Amino acid sequence: MADVAAAAGVSKITVSRALAGSPLVSPATRERITQLARDCGYKLNVSARNFRQQRSHLVAVIVEMTPSSDRTMLDPYPLSLLGGISQELAEAGYGVLLTTRAGMASSSVRTADGVILLGQGVNRDSVKLCDEMGVPLVVWGADDDGDDHVIVGSDNVRGGASVAEHFLAIGRHCPVFIGDSDHLEVAQRLTGFVNALAEHDIKPLFSKRVGWTMDSGAEAVRSMIDRGVQFDAVFAGSDLLAMGAIRGLEARDLKVPDDVSVVGYDDIPLGLAFTPPLSSVRQDWHEGGALLARKVLALLDGKPAESQKMSTALIVRKT
Amino acid sequence: MADVAAAAGVSKITVSRALAGSPLVSPATRERITQLARDCGYKLNVSARNFRQQRSHLVAVIVEMTPSSDRTMLDPYPLSLLGGISQELAEAGYGVLLTTRAGMASSSVRTADGVILLGQGVNRDSVKLCDEMGVPLVVWGADDDGDDHVIVGSDNVRGGASVAEHFLAIGRHCPVFIGDSDHLEVAQRLTGFVNALAEHDIKPLFSKRVGWTMDSGAEAVRSMIDRGVQFDAVFAGSDLLAMGAIRGLEARDLKVPDDVSVVGYDDIPLGLAFTPPLSSVRQDWHEGGALLARKVLALLDGKPAESQKMSTALIVRKT
DNA sequence: TGAACAAATGTTACCGATGTCAAGGTATCG
């Protein structure tokens, strides 16, 4: 920077200001310095700036990256979220520091200016984090009552309700819900589904499944059919369960969607390629990531940020 | 640090050395200083250290995070790789700076001490990267002849050969390969498969499919059967294709594995949950990530690093 | 006993940018 300053015949600080876009330097000098800096191939020393400003321009994103019993590893959403986060942060001059919970002790991570927590839901870890680091925190997931973090997530209640409305609109009156109600997000989908149906005095059946696999979905419908349970629509808490349910229906010679309608949740890419193409509730993960990023940036900027629910869209295909 | 030094009655530099584990300080003082630092709640200012040492202790990992036509978004491998990378780097005191190609211009990224490139294959972008940043580069993917980068990837040729050997061992003599041979890694699987069979004077059939979906796999076998082509084994370039193939066979009343054996590639979690449980070639992505990380760390340390192929394991389940 | 040497600790300077405060120059106003 000293070199550029010398070449331009000004002082270092003027160069600094010119390149940082400070309004304190005249347009003419800024132009000249910018040009000169380019010619010299000058690159700002980010470490020096970060040091001086006592900020790292980094936001830590905590993700679970080991394939686990949970389904998160199976579908594309973590990467889509990361894509949205990364893009939005990059535009603001921030970088994404990726970590697992285990890696949080690492010194690199402690320098982060903010934290985004993905996939863990809202648990006490997040609180610990926030306290330990004393840094803005934003969480992805379902909103747990009585939690004062900034939470971004999709509107599972509304998503569930939209499926109920769809079923009613196409004349279905004996719907079933399949899924793991212990999972907070799934529970909210169920709530929305149940409440919307209640307005028409319909009480859906509920088949609780703890797994997220196709087999689990197939088994759910097979056992219901074999027990003589009557139903004409299935809303599954996830797409894989829905696909399994369809296979299960086929195995009992029921036609989808003629005899039974099926709707999944998440609209994973596989759903489009499935036979028949799966109807599902879509969440825009990329946008969700961008939203998370914007919240942290706002907080970093000293502005307030509120929790927000993202809208969902029911994609009706062939089931 | 000055405070700790004062409390311990030594100079700053001694504290610095003690905490950094330098052999220059006596064990007794180190012990005392370490204890004192803990008591004071002293935290190293990482930015200051990075600045002084002219290193960021960050490794940039370039990933494609937007759901695209490619299948990468569908399966868990990017996150598994990231998990391995992250864990290994964290242990060495490095952090993971996640970026897309688009985000590489971002100033935060330019500070990285090293780069790991995922999922793009070895193309000229990587070269550009390396030149632009002048930092160690390691690439994940298939080894392209005449490329002098450090490349880590699984041994696709060996993986393909192992499937061939398996088919021969169980008495199959008319195998088919399904997959997109334009994809370098798939092409290598095919090569290994073909070569291993050639040693027994068998020439497999080849059904080229550009997609990665189940439908594509189903369509492949259906069209072959309908054209009267005879075969008793299917090796698919990916698990989804294999699953599709199984459904296609079932649709034509062929039993798996009695009439036709099917083996996929990647051993995605879904394969285990599939009915019947899918046989597949497994790659250890977590270990692959760790390996990538170790290569970069070696290069950062000034040590040489060589390209390396990871072994694969054929998991025989019920197909 | 004293020179030579090793181990442990200290002194000084510096990494490269930027916030603070001061100073030079120009425009505006009574």
Next chain:
DNA sequence: CGATACCTTGACATCGGTAACATTTGTTCA
């Protein structure tokens, strides 16, 4: 015309560590 305010620019100090070199202390051996 002089004074005040404003707009640009600069000098200096500083962020918190650490490398290089200097110094002290203790040890060994002729």
